[in-house]
Amino acid sequence: MSGALVLGIETSCDETGIGIVRGTQLLANVISSSMDEHARYGGVVPEIAARAHLEALVPALREAIATAGIDLADLDAIAVTSGPGLSGALMVGVGAAKALALALGKPLYAVNHLVGHVGADVLRDDGTEIELPTIALLVSGGHTSLLLVRDLVSDVQLLGETIDDAAGEAFDKVARLLGLPYPGGPQIDTAAAGGDPTAIRFPRGLTRAKDLENHRYDFSFSGVKTAVARWVEQKQDAGEPVPIADVAASFREAVADVLITKAIAACTDLGVPRLLLGGGVVANARLRELATQRAAVEGIALRVPPLDLCTDNGAMIAALGAQLIAAGHAPSSLAFGADSTLPVAVVQA
Amino acid sequence: MLLAIDTSAGTSVAIADRGVGIIAEHSSTDTRGHAEIIGTLIASCLADWGGSVTALSGVAVGMGPGPFTGLRVGIAAARAFAFGAGKPVVSVVSHDAIAWGVADPVLIVTDARRNEVYWSAYSSADAAGLPMRVGGPGLSRPEDLPVLQGYRRLDATTVSAGALGMLAEMMFVHERAFAGDDALYLRSPDVTLSSGPKRVTG
Numbered sequence: 369m370s371g372a373l374v375l376g377i378e379t380s381c382d383e384t385g386i387g388i389v390r391g392t393q394l395l396a397n398v399i400s401s402s403m404d405e406h407a408r409y410g411g412v413v414p415e416i417a418a419r420a421h422l423e424a425l426v427p428a429l430r431e432a433i434a435t436a437g438i439d440l441a442d443l444d445a446i447a448v449t450s451g452p453g454l455s456g457a458l459m460v461g462v463g464a465a466k467a468l469a470l471a472l473g474k475p476l477y478a479v480n481h482l483v484g485h486v487g488a489d490v491l492r493d494d495g496t497e498i499e500l501p502t503i504a505l506l507v508s509g510g511h512t513s514l515l516l517v518r519d520l521v522s523d524v525q526l527l528g529e530t531i532d533d534a535a536g537e538a539f540d541k542v543a544r545l546l547g548l549p550y551p552g553g554p555q556i557d558t559a560a561a562g563g564d565p566t567a568i569r570f571p572r573g574l575t576r577a578k579d580l581e582n583h584r585y586d587f588s589f590s591g592v593k594t595a596v597a598r599w600v601e602q603k604q605d606a607g608e609p610v611p612i613a614d615v616a617a618s619f620r621e622a623v624a625d626v627l628i629t630k631a632i633a634a635c636t637d638l639g640v641p642r643l644l645l646g647g648g649v650v651a652n653a654r655l656r657e658l659a660t661q662r663a664a665v666e667g668i669a670l671r672v673p674p675l676d677l678c679t680d681n682g683a684m685i686a687a688l689g690a691q692l693i694a695a696g697h698a699p700s701s702l703a704f705g706a707d708s709t710l711p712v713a714v715v716q717a
Numbered sequence: 718m719l720l721a722i723d724t725s726a727g728t729s730v731a732i733a734d735r736g737v738g739i740i741a742e743h744s745s746t747d748t749r750g751h752a753e754i755i756g757t758l759i760a761s762c763l764a765d766w767g768g769s770v771t772a773l774s775g776v777a778v779g780m781g782p783g784p785f786t787g788l789r790v791g792i793a794a795a796r797a798f799a800f801g802a803g804k805p806v807v808s809v810v811s812h813d814a815i816a817w818g819v820a821d822p823v824l825i826v827t828d829a830r831r832n833e834v835y836w837s838a839y840s841s842a843d844a845a846g847l848p849m850r851v852g853g854p855g856l857s858r859p860e861d862l863p864v865l866q867g868y869r870r871l872d873a874t875t876v877s878a879g880a881l882g883m884l885a886e887m888m889f890v891h892e893r894a895f896a897g898d899d900a901l902y903l904r905s906p907d908v909t910l911s912s913g914p915k916r917v918t919g
């Protein structure tokens with residue numbers, strides 16, 4: 369059983385991703401990022417991202433085909449991210465995918481970006497298969513979502529999500545106020561080395577009893593960001609040096625703590641002893657460390673897809689397309705659009 | 718024979734051949750929804766024509782000027798289609814397609830949103846009947862449009878991919894230079910460089 373040969377196109381944020389898979393086997397994962405162009409603005413500028421997608425598209429397609437060593441005519445299907453994501457960015461991928469599918473006479477699958485992050489796990493090469501149901505915590509600069517996945521292609525439920533900033537955005541903003549460059553995640557990680565994570569107790573958003581009633585699995589990171597800013601300003605106003613390492617370590621601890629606490633709570637509340645991590649913020653070593661520790665304590669099996677498949681990429685979109693095909697799903701109609709708020713329950717648009 | 722795509726205004730797709738003329742053309746005047754409709758329009762043109770993609774000599778695409786978000790959908794689709802078909806893609810200024818077939822001097826004006834317009838000026842068609850762009854494409858406020866003696870103002874709300882495809886065919890025959898590879902946005906992305914983090918305490 370080798371599975372369908374699928375090319376996936378992902379343009380939901382600032383990475384133009386083209387991936388090719390055969391079933392659960394990864395053949396190519398080409399990523400062209402416009403991150404450097406956003407650096408001077410301290411965050412992703414949607415119009416800059418969309419322009420970059422248009423330029424990167426065909427070169428990335430060409431490279432992916434060459435890397436996979438396949439012929440376009442051999443493809444069984446095309447898959448593309450329909451949403452959620454930045455509208456103008458998504459539209460580039462959707463327009464391209466439709467035209468490519470028509471030129472090749474191949475079926476087209478419009479898939480959900482967030483479920484794609486979970487789907488990336490089928491591509492791991494250690495031979496272990498994803499066990500379901502699982503809780504999935506997806507954290508990036510664009511999203512922070514907690515999902516219950518009972519079936520990858522037909523039963524995904526949103527448990528909670530951020531009500532303001534994505535976790536990755538909070539890293540970017542705090543890095544900025546500490547005078548560190550974009551993107552903030554790796555910068556905070558580096559700055560936190562040698563810092564004391566217990567030096568400052570920054571707030572954990574939506575963890576108080578009354579917040580938990582309505583937002584048990586939701587996240588909020590605008591409070592911690594403001595708290596860090598206030599703390600830093602007080603030091604500066606007092607003419608004292610800002611202990612960057614301690615601030616970075618304490619902030620990172622606050623974010624990682626609330627993310628993992630809620631994810632583990634979902635596992636225990638719902639009796640699902642499995643947790644999968646996805647999204648670019650998984651590259652944060654402290655987040656993975658904390659997840660490993662707490663999952664072990666609770667007897668929860670932790671899965672982290674290969675890190676280069678955690679950031680946004682086309683391979684995860686192709687992999688989810690291949691799963692849809694394996695499950696016998698019909699292709700999407702040609703009329704689907706770019707849906708910036710596509711609900712996670714809609715695996716295929 | 719070319720597949721032609723333009724999304725600088727609505728969404729328009731056609732198949733055009735220098736010998737036969739416009740073989741198929743399907744358009745939508747909706748100035749949004751380009752990503753939703755483009756696949757259906759391409760499929761309709763291919764179905765009307767009934768030929769094989771391998772019989773096309775290439776893809777022609779309108780590079781604008783036009784509102785960014787929609788404009789990009791057509792360019793992305795044209796490039797991806799050409800890549801899939803293993804055919805070249807040629808770029809055309811979208812306003813040129815509006816001027817195609819117009820004999821007298823015109824100032825073509827299209828909507829750029831935000832109280833601005835895109836414009837291009839064309840003198841009389843050349844000996845081969847091809848539009849001669851003598852100014853633009855440019856972006857201006859409506860009151861700041863160039864004033865050209867003897868030019869008729871032509872406000873357009875649609876661009877025909879059929880006209881664009883025929884024009885591209887004739888440009889090829891007469892060895893005219895196609896447009897460049899850059900989308901004609903004529904505006905920088907909306908971004909403001911902040912002067913640094915703002916204070917949260919008073």
Ligand SMILES: [Zn+2]
Pocket residue numbers: 481485508510511647648679680
């Ligand atoms: Zn993502």
